[in-house]
Amino acid sequence: NAGVTQTPKFQVLKTGQSMTLQCAQDMNHEYMSWYRQDPGMGLRLIHYSVGAGITDQGEVPNGYNVSRSTTEDFPLRLLSAAPSQTSVYFCASSYSGMGYEQYFGPGTRLTVT
Amino acid sequence: RKEVEQDPGPFNVPEGATVAFNCTYSNSASQSFFWYRQDCRKEPKLLMSVYSSGNEDGRFTAQLNRASQYISLLIRDSKLSDSATYLCVVQAGTALIFGKGTTLSVSS
Numbered sequence: 647n648a649g650v651t652q653t654p655k656f657q658v659l660k661t662g663q664s665m666t667l668q669c670a671q672d673m674n675h676e677y678m679s680w681y682r683q684d685p686g687m688g689l690r691l692i693h694y695s696v697g698a699g700i701t702d703q704g705e706v707p708n709g710y711n712v713s714r715s716t717t718e719d720f721p722l723r724l725l726s727a728a729p730s731q732t733s734v735y736f737c738a739s740s741y742s743g744m745g746y747e748q749y750f751g752p753g754t755r756l757t758v759t
Numbered sequence: 760r761k762e763v764e765q766d767p768g769p770f771n772v773p774e775g776a777t778v779a780f781n782c783t784y785s786n787s788a789s790q791s792f793f794w795y796r797q798d799c800r801k802e803p804k805l806l807m808s809v810y811s812s813g814n815e816d817g818r819f820t821a822q823l824n825r826a827s828q829y830i831s832l833l834i835r836d837s838k839l840s841d842s843a844t845y846l847c848v849v850q851a852g853t854a855l856i857f858g859k860g861t862t863l864s865v866s867s
Binding site for chain 1: 763790791793795801802803804805808846850853854855856857858859860
């Protein structure tokens with residue numbers, strides 16, 4: 647099993663550009679989520695999904711969209727990139743929600759200039 | 760925002776030392792508690808869950824005090840490979856709240 651995969655590993659965007667961060671898992675996990683990690687701060691939840699077709703907002707959802715059309719994939723879309731979105735983005739999955747072990751992908755390092 | 764507070768360190772200890780990390784949380788309704796480990800520029804990985812009765816996994820012991828809203832992690836006989844950042848994580852409703860992490864550096 648590959649676990650949780652994320653692409654790209656690195657990305658540089660200009661302010662105003664849009665892009666999609668890809669996340670996929672092959673563990674048949676129902677629960678998937680996106681976090682951002684900034685220096686001096688804990689990981690913060692952006693969006694999460696409890697199953698295909700169901701998504702909800704986390705703590706810092708503004709500027710991001712998600713969809714969950716399959717169990718395996720949970721892409722994160724940046725609508726109009728801003729320098730404040732410069733961060734490391736982690737996708738995670740778990741068997742069933744927050745109370746279970748979260749399996750994280752390797753992360754995407756995004757810089758917005 | 761519901762908070763999880765940790766001493767950021769860094770904790771610099773020699774091999775073989777015992778080191779303890781502390782964590783406090785603000786939401787008394789928190790349901791589940793974890794310690795994750797994060798190596799430099801890597802993703803977090805679960806180290807252990809924390810139960811009210813306390814639990815041990817080899818050299819690692821975790822304790823939870825719900826009354827004081829306090830979580831601890833004890834590492835005995837530290838190894839060089841224990842050098843990492845340790846994240847205290849608390850579930851509150853539909854959210855996992857991550858502490859900023861405590862950095863441990865073990866030297867020979």
